[in-house]
Amino acid sequence: MSITVPNVEGEQLHARRAWMRQWRGVTSTAFSRVLGIVTLVGLAWLVIFGLVLSPEDEIQDSSVRILYIHVPTAWVAYLAFGVTALCSAMYLFRPAHSLTWDRIAGASSEIGVMFMGLTLVTGALWGRLTWGVFWAWDARLTTTAFLFVTYIGYLAVRRLGGSHQARARRSAVLGLLAVLEIPLVHFSVRLWRSLHQEASVANPNGDVKLDGLMLFSLMVGLVSFTLLYAWLVLHRQRVMYLEDRYEDADLDLALAQRRAENEENSRG
Amino acid sequence: MWRTARLVASKDLLIEWRSRQVTNQVLPFAGLTLVLFAFALDRDDITARVAPGLFWLATTFSLIVLVQRTFAVETSDGALDTLRVAGVDPAGIYLGKSLALAVQLLVLEVLLVIGVVVFYASNIRPAGIVLVVTAGLLATCGLAFVGTLYGGLAAGAKGRETLLPLLLLPVVAPVLIGATRAFEAAFGTRGGNGIRAGVEIADGWPWVGMLAVFAAVFGTAGVLAFGPLLEEA
């Protein structure tokens, strides 16, 4: 006869770990938690500096405050699409065709679309305050809008289905084609608008000069949004891994549970 | 590769010749869009000035239909898969389909030009004919290359047909801009709010250069990318 000694301490430790795990996310690691906290602090700084502490611009008054948000979102949006293109190339041209590249590309594109949308919205609001119009047909704005639509198409293509490798290949090709297309669009729009030489209400080429505390606020915005981007891509990419690996398992689990229920009902 | 291209192109054109789907359905559609534009704009003085733009808009919309047609032919019987499994060079398939698409587009454009001259009372300056032909050819090549490439991506299985316009139209924008400006230079009109009322023919040639770059870039990209796109593991 054998006696099983209950491992009380081990069980307690296991229970505590399980409780902790319930509060910490599945996709979190120590690094991502630190990153998240630093990001939140940065965003709080941004709000304080942007809304309260930084001075008003002489010419633009308070509309410059929007720039502390708008410029960082634009920067992150372009960064995100650069990362997507880079990871698409890495996926295609490395012989291993590791799906991690594909996941980072996909995560980055989704977050990029969001930041791009925010860029367009905040830019329109800023334009309304500064120039009086929500939109102007210049190369930069038009290219931004085109980039937005192109990557919405990219996201749609990612959802087409098929094997993970097929999805990765399709998206990677599309990601690289987008890199080809965007400069062409930019160039042709610039050439096009240079034909219209009359003085326009909006002079998008007049970049705003910032210095001192205003420049600092902008920097805070840039840094904290970049950190936020990194945090979002990290988690989104991990969620994608979970979805790829476990969505089938989840379905199987549900089916098995349903089957077990049916068996019990028919037996009892 | 070139032999494959020729074979594929002649196959596509033969199918089209036998079924007459483009001539019976797409050409009337394109003509209809010209008429509808006139209804929508409702300004006789404007239509002549915007005629180049409307022409290329009609062509672009017809391109979408043509691309869907060119790939529907393949996927209905799994013909593309058969070609791929048989080891046919995908670059050749790409060039062949692009060629067939370009031919169909050119036929469409010739008829549309006639339509534009008739409906919108625009006239092409005799000196501008070279510009029109060059710009038209280069733009058509660009459209065909891009259409075949993105068609390969979006063609076939369910849920993909509506994807094609979303993918294709942003990419086609440079062609639309360039070809319209070149045609405006050839027609001697300027639409929109330009300062000068007349346009010199020489103004059109930089746009032709851009169209050439577009066609070259996407032609090369298509030859390289079509193979990976066809593989559906």
Place this chain on the structure above:
Amino acid sequence: MDDAGFIFACYGVTLGALLMYAGVLLRRARRTGRAAKHEDLPWT
């Protein structure tokens, strides 16, 4: 601060959208990761 409405709208929309997205992402992680064992995940 003139145009306070526009500015607060900007900050609110941007930060709100981003934080909401982050929240949805974490919730999705929890839901999809239910079937996963903590040790199997490549980042732990």
